[in-house]
Amino acid sequence: MEYILHILVMVCIYGILAVSFNLLIGFAGLFAMAQAAFYAFGAYATAILTLKLGLPFPVDLLLGVLITAFIGALVAIPAIRISGTYLVVVTLALQVIVIAIATNWKDLTGGTDGLRGIPSLNIFGYALDNPGRFLPAAIVALGICFWVAWRLANSPFGRALRAMRENESAAEAVGKNLLYMKVAVFAFSAGLAAVAGSLFARYLNYVGAESFGIDETIYMLAMVILGGTGNLWGSLVGAAVLVILPELLKFVTLPTEIADKSHLIIYGLLLIVILRLRPEGLLAERSTMRHLPHVDDTNRHGAEMTAPLPKDEVTLSGNDLHKRFGGIVAVAGFNIVLKSGSITGLIGPNGAGKTTAFNLLTGFLSLDSGTITFRGRNITGLKPHNIVRAGVARSFQDLRLFTKMTALENVMVALPNQAGDRVFDVFFRPMKIHREEQDNLVRARAVLDFVGLTHKAYETAENLSYAEEKLLVVGRLLATGAEVFLFDEPLSGLDRTTLAEIFPIVRKLADSGKTICIIEHNLDVIKELCDVVYFLDEGHAMAIGTPDQLMNDPALATRYFK
């Protein structure tokens, strides 16, 4: 009995770890292989604070969580600049260093002997000094940690995390602050892992470096993958299976040494098999289904979206923009002035600098020189998400939809000024977020209606047709609430019928006073849609005029069609 209770306690501890790790891997898509190091910080914090400073529960736990969360936030800083493989290596290195510190800083950590005699938890004079007594505390801790993770994952912040996981630049392009998100998710993930560490220390009354090695991180990884990335319940299942499974194997009599090794072999094989056969894990990620409101509510917002703005005012302008890549001049002395209510086309041969110009205007590339102003305000040098928030949004030639999210989520994540993007509000202003979400649904519905995708609201973006994907790109851009829309080839690869669907949408936007700029190769489209056309070549505007003027210019024709 004692033995079964012990296993259940371990399931709780690993449940917390797997859930915390899933926030990073599954939701944020950050493959940071240092979860066991965060676990270690929590455990050592409790050990050191209780043994050396004699601090009582829950002071040790809270301090441990805070310290570890802070360290987690620091780890997020390299994660800003590097991604993918590099993040894996750097965090593995961190993991190794933490273990080296735990082993070598003998005065503090007891070195290889570890720290013994950590006092058991004591609740109202009732010592939790055996598995049966400890289990309720472990379950409560798991419950709280799970709730925290769940709340975070299912909030607008969690939605933004998933968007970041799907495509970082697209998340920035809808106004998400990646730095903030990474720091926050690392802090939470690390803090939750520290809770597991503190429990571990209190339960075993001992902490030693060997419990937090790289094997542990891989063990947790196996739990998350087995259970399903992006599904918190899955992590609990994964933890339960991987804690209980090796215990069952104990009934097969093997020498202990071989038994331990064979467990690890089983984890390894299980990882590979799961990835091959069911990469989404036992419980696949599910979108948080929300029901679209009825049409009548949305009329107001639909009207609001196309509420007329004053026309013919200068909105976005770029003055004397320059950009070089090494020896290659991409943009040189480019000037552009966009006006509200008008559609501007950018044409020019491949490599003329059209997309680079967009990247410069929206902060995705830094300027070598030049200034960008939006409604008279200098926005040069702002980060992409701040430029979107200021009112200038762009789309990407290669779409960059959040493919594993539904059409509705793609739109909702892009809505501006969401209090739910801030973790503080997620936890401390739940009612405000709830109301806001209701409102966001109405707005999202209005956007989907506008682009004609309401019937696909619950379809994941990867299941949409090409034309629908293009419409969703437009919808997502609209949802940002920006005033200036820069479309990078929104119409390429579409047939006439679909074009005929999108044209009126773009026209309507312009008629409502939005500022529109389109990169396009199809001259028929340009002719039909644009009021002004810039002909770009060699990094600057060679000619500016109406579509007719430019197309009748023989010099440009030879340049473009050479």
Place this chain on the structure above:
Amino acid sequence: MDLFAQLFVNGLINGSHYALLGVGFGLIFATTRIVHFAYGPIFTAAAYAAWFAANVLGLPIPVAMVFAAAVAAVLGVITYQYLYLPFERGQSSSHVTLIASLGLFIVLENLIAIIFGTGGRVIDGYQYGIFLVGPIYFSSVQLGQVIAMVVLTALLGVYLARTRHGKAILATTDNPEMARIIGIDTVKVSRLVFAIGSALSAIPATLILLKDGATPSMGFFAVFIAFVAVIVGGVGSLRGAVAGGLALGMVESLGLWKIPTEWQSSIAFIVLFLVVLLRPQGLFGRTVS
């Protein structure tokens, strides 16, 4: 001054070892973009293969080394063919392949531990020579580590630059898609780099066996230091991996001047941190925009 000279030579020796590991790993990584963690246990397997050939079969050490290289090459190709290739064909993300690689890492490492036991293995009766040049001390195995790095890297450089297969590898490293378009069978190229890269790892593995003996867990440090060398030096260039490995060896060794021994292995990782943060393209890498 004598101490400095000795530390410098030690740095050169260890650096050569790291560099050669980095060259093998870097060749695979740059060409296939697979983070091949199982490079570690394959390195370990090579050391045990050499031990088996020399100790059990009684073969001379150079032959044992060739045997180890063959074993490593076969394991490398099998890993690619039956683990990575199916993932690649299934269009899995690079993370999935990486995790699968970690999975294989634990499987192989523990398999080796079960087969050979966790204790270290040495070749019975093997004695290495010791040289004293002035105040500086080094062993024949250490000399071997430096020579192996110089010779094998030079040979690989010539192979890549001069032969048809070598050029195909370089083309694939540069741009896999373009390589496919001009008719290079990139799967074949990948198999080839897995064979060469793994075989290369067998040489430092055998030398470590001669120097310190083989243990089942020796692979972790090997793959890690290889990875670090490649990233510090800059991905995609032979010179980068060599320079990265040598730089690591030097920093680690000269660091001993001021830093206690037990922290030595952490130095490499701190260098990695700094490089990744300050110069993510590596010390000798090109800037990629």
